[in-house]
Amino acid sequence: xxxxxxxxxxxxxxxxxxxxxxxxxxxxxxxxxxxxxxxxxxxxxxxxxxxxxxxxxxxxxxxxxxxxxxxxxxxxxxxxxxxxxxxxxxxxxxxxxxxxxxxxxxxxxxxxxxxxxxxxxxxxxxxxxxxxxxxxxxxxxxxxxxxxxxxxxxxxxxxxxxxxxxxxxxxxxxxxxxxxxxxxxxxxxxxxxxxxxxxxxxxxxxxxxxxxxxxxxxxxxxxxxxxxxxxxxxxxxxxxxxxxxxxxxxx
Amino acid sequence: xxxxxxxxxxxxxxxxxxxxxxxxxxxxxxxxxxxxxxxxxxxxxxxxxxxxxxxxxxxxxxxxxxxxxxxxxxxxxxxxxxxxxxxxxxxxxxxxxxxxxxxxxxxxxxxxxxxxxxxxxxxxxxxxxxxxxxxxxxxxxxxxxxxxxxxxxxxxxxxxxxxxxxxxxxxxxxxxxxxxxxxxxxxxxxxxxxxxxxxxxxxxxxxxxxxxxxxxxxxxxxxxxxxxxxxxxxxxxxxxxxxxxxxxxxxxxxxxxxxxxxxxxxxxxxxxxxxxxxxxxxxxxxxxxxxxxxxxxxxxxxxxxxxxxxxxxxxxxxxxxxxxxxxxxxxxxxxxxxxxxxxxxxxxxxxxxxxxxxxxxxxxxxxxxxxxxxxxxxxxxxxxxxxxxxxxxxxxxxxxxxxxxxxxxxxxxxxxxxxxxxxxxxxxxxxxxxxxxxxxxxxxxxxxxxxxxxxxxxxxxxxxxxxxxxxxxxxxxxxxxxxxxxxxxxxxxxxxxxxxxxxxxxxxx
Numbered sequence: 001x002x003x004x005x006x007x008x009x010x011x012x013x014x015x016x017x018x019x020x021x022x023x024x025x026x027x028x029x030x031x032x033x034x035x036x037x038x039x040x041x042x043x044x045x046x047x048x049x050x051x052x053x054x055x056x057x058x059x060x061x062x063x064x065x066x067x068x069x070x071x072x073x074x075x076x077x078x079x080x081x082x083x084x085x086x087x088x089x090x091x092x093x094x095x096x097x098x099x100x101x102x103x104x105x106x107x108x109x110x111x112x113x114x115x116x117x118x119x120x121x122x123x124x125x126x127x128x129x130x131x132x133x134x135x136x137x138x139x140x141x142x143x144x145x146x147x148x149x150x151x152x153x154x155x156x157x158x159x160x161x162x163x164x165x166x167x168x169x170x171x172x173x174x175x176x177x178x179x180x181x182x183x184x185x186x187x188x189x190x191x192x193x194x195x196x197x198x199x200x201x202x203x204x205x206x207x208x209x210x211x212x213x214x215x216x217x218x219x220x221x222x223x224x225x226x227x228x229x230x231x232x233x234x235x236x237x238x239x240x241x242x243x244x245x246x247x248x249x250x251x
Numbered sequence: 252x253x254x255x256x257x258x259x260x261x262x263x264x265x266x267x268x269x270x271x272x273x274x275x276x277x278x279x280x281x282x283x284x285x286x287x288x289x290x291x292x293x294x295x296x297x298x299x300x301x302x303x304x305x306x307x308x309x310x311x312x313x314x315x316x317x318x319x320x321x322x323x324x325x326x327x328x329x330x331x332x333x334x335x336x337x338x339x340x341x342x343x344x345x346x347x348x349x350x351x352x353x354x355x356x357x358x359x360x361x362x363x364x365x366x367x368x369x370x371x372x373x374x375x376x377x378x379x380x381x382x383x384x385x386x387x388x389x390x391x392x393x394x395x396x397x398x399x400x401x402x403x404x405x406x407x408x409x410x411x412x413x414x415x416x417x418x419x420x421x422x423x424x425x426x427x428x429x430x431x432x433x434x435x436x437x438x439x440x441x442x443x444x445x446x447x448x449x450x451x452x453x454x455x456x457x458x459x460x461x462x463x464x465x466x467x468x469x470x471x472x473x474x475x476x477x478x479x480x481x482x483x484x485x486x487x488x489x490x491x492x493x494x495x496x497x498x499x500x501x502x503x504x505x506x507x508x509x510x511x512x513x514x515x516x517x518x519x520x521x522x523x524x525x526x527x528x529x530x531x532x533x534x535x536x537x538x539x540x541x542x543x544x545x546x547x548x549x550x551x552x553x554x555x556x557x558x559x560x561x562x563x564x565x566x567x568x569x570x571x572x573x574x575x576x577x578x579x580x581x582x583x584x585x586x587x588x589x590x591x592x593x594x595x596x597x598x599x600x601x602x603x604x605x606x607x608x609x610x611x612x613x614x615x616x617x618x619x620x621x622x623x624x625x626x627x628x629x630x631x632x633x634x635x636x637x638x639x640x641x642x643x644x645x646x647x648x649x650x651x652x653x654x655x656x657x658x659x660x661x662x663x664x665x666x667x668x669x670x671x672x673x674x675x676x677x678x679x680x681x682x683x684x685x686x687x688x689x690x691x692x693x694x695x696x697x698x699x700x701x702x703x704x705x706x707x708x709x710x711x712x713x714x715x716x717x718x719x720x721x722x723x724x725x726x727x728x729x730x731x732x733x734x735x736x737x738x739x740x741x742x743x744x745x746x747x748x749x750x751x752x753x754x755x756x757x758x759x760x
Contacts, residue, residue: 069485069557084553088484107484130527250349
């Protein structure tokens with residue numbers, strides 16, 4: 001058993017299978033902190049990994065399907081993340097000091113994904129909450145089309161920061177098929193950007209409390225000023241029916 | 252305009268001499284087809300409510316009830332039959348999509364009934380399975396390209412296999428139970444399947460509804476499914492099964508998603524699927540992380556990585572026009588087995604028009620996929636499991652001779668549990684306690700008895716397969732697999748024979 005408190009792995013030129021095996025090996029050996037250097041798109045990092053107190057730090061670009069099916073660990077990425085991070089994740093936290101690609105948090109059921117920059121298409125698709133499992137995605141920048149598609153539960157916050165106004169905060173078809181959960185968008189969303197299952201509301205006091213709770217945590221992770229973020233006007237997007245497809249059939 | 256009445260599909264006849272007005276039928280029928288009239292002390296039947304499940308007929312204490320097809324006929328018309336009129340009337344009334352359960356019931360050709368098996372005569376001896384060993388054991392999973400041996404004498408004695416073999420599922424008979432989710436069927440039905448699979452040494456499949464707590468002990472005989480809704484999918488679930496199946500499509504509804512209505516999501520279903528009580532469980536049509544073979548590979552390997560390469564990962568697709576090239580893509584994406592679900596594959600709920608009009612028969616799909624995988628030299632990279640409408644052991648042995656490694660049975664398994672194919676699974680009112688979550692109905696299905704009946708079915712079919720193999724002089728199912736010389740076609744066109752890769756009956760080797 002390795003007695004060192006922190007495991008350092010240089011991922012340069014290492015095939016993903018080997019890299020992931022050394023991560024799983026380290027966790028099996030009881031290691032709690034792993035630092036990966038020179039990560040360059042290796043896929044499936046920390047897939048299926050469990051352990052609430054495990055912390056993985058990634059320097060470089062994390063590849064597709066990072067933390068898929070993950071159950072507990074915290075991953076901090078100093079760099080960008082590619083597509084599909086947090087796929088069907090159950091618990092844990094991913095912090096990205098950069099941008100992330102498409103389908104962030106696909107079908108995620110619990111845990112948090114905090115992204116400093118922008119994200120791609122179909123982020124938060126089919127997220128679902130269950131009892132004390134409550135998934136949260138916070139995007140610091142903007143999101144592309146189909147944000148929160150089929151969303152069934154959980155929370156998505158888009159802050160639209162570092163945006164000179166050239167990009168819309170969210171793309172088109174936002175919340176298409178949404179039938180649960182909530183989105184808070186910092187800034188205006190136009191009706192034409194929304195899927196037909198969603199409506200725009202003002203935040204009530206409960207929403208504001210919820211928003212503040214998560215934004216404070218986010219601000220702390222990225223050393224930002226939470227008050228500055230919260231003072232802007234937010235809008236709430238929720239589905240207007242929990243049964244969008246309830247009246248389709250001839251019974 | 253006067254409302255067009257929909258003629259009842261069935262007429263329930265009550266023999267007045269036998270009926271003792273005990274009202275058992277009134278309590279039995281979940282569709283309220285039997286009604287007691289207190290004033291007349293008489294039980295009446297509203298035939299329009301009867302779905303034809305025959306439960307009352309089976310359990311009437313005095314045998315007073317008979318359920319018949321309604322003999323009332325519309326004017327004969329080769330184009331518009333009674334069913335079509337009923338459909339139009341129903342849709343004119345509701346404006347909704349017609350739903351149905353079970354596999355396609357339309358009169359498309361059933362190729363099994365046009366394929367005949369061979370048997371030994373004079374020139375090669377047949378084998379008596381009652382006295383000689385007969386091997387049905389089947390291994391599902393990737394096989395090596397070649398076997399490398401090390402050590403041993405010149406004759407090979409004491410040699411050791413050098414290859415590291417991939418994980419395999421070991422089946423004592425080439426028959427598995429199809430994916431049927433908890434939610435679409437009752438927990439008692441799931442238990443029956445799990446217990447039978449575990450007793451007989453085969454596998455059942457969870458479908459996409461997660462795995463109920465009570466079923467975790469049968470994990471060694473469970474294939475856990477990952478579908479587009481990802482309901483109840485988490486690490487404990489993935490680790491619980493012996494293999495993982497990614498569901499892309501289903502024979503009854505190729506290309507579309509699923510939809511478990513909120514009414515069926517009770518406490519237990521909610522806990523297993525991990526969604527709140529009463530919410531619709533929507534399974535999108537595509538997996539949103541899979542838009543290509545490369546993306547499929549990514550999910551296959553995400554699952555392999557998550558389970559540390561300890562479980563075979565398969566992919567289920569429905570038999571569509573391009574099934575052969577798609578299947579090779581699936582195999583090249585790294586699947587350890589490919590499940591192909593044909594036109595007649597069952598369902599708990601599908602739009603009728605899709606079930607009846609989309610996909611291709613499983614017979615042609617098996618032949619096309621097996622041939623294509625052989626042509627590309629990758630047949631050993633994955634096993635092929637065929638599904639969709641196997642009615643007898645004869646269908647199964649023909650499927651194996653066409654090139655399937657094993658078959659999934661769903662409808663046949665449910666029929667063993669009491670299903671009478673009324674096709675109303677989607678209503679959740681199954682009188683037989685199968686496709687329902689109503690505790691009053693589910694308790695009618697005793698899983699101990701259910702499991703025994705399923706084991707009986709597997710035993711009977713396995714004996715028959717051995718008998719047919721023995722007749723052909725074959726003592727291992729392995730020697731029959733893809734052995735299309737064992738098959739001959741009758742009443743098939745040249746094109747059909749070519750696709751099936753079999754000779755017409757009457758043509759010798």
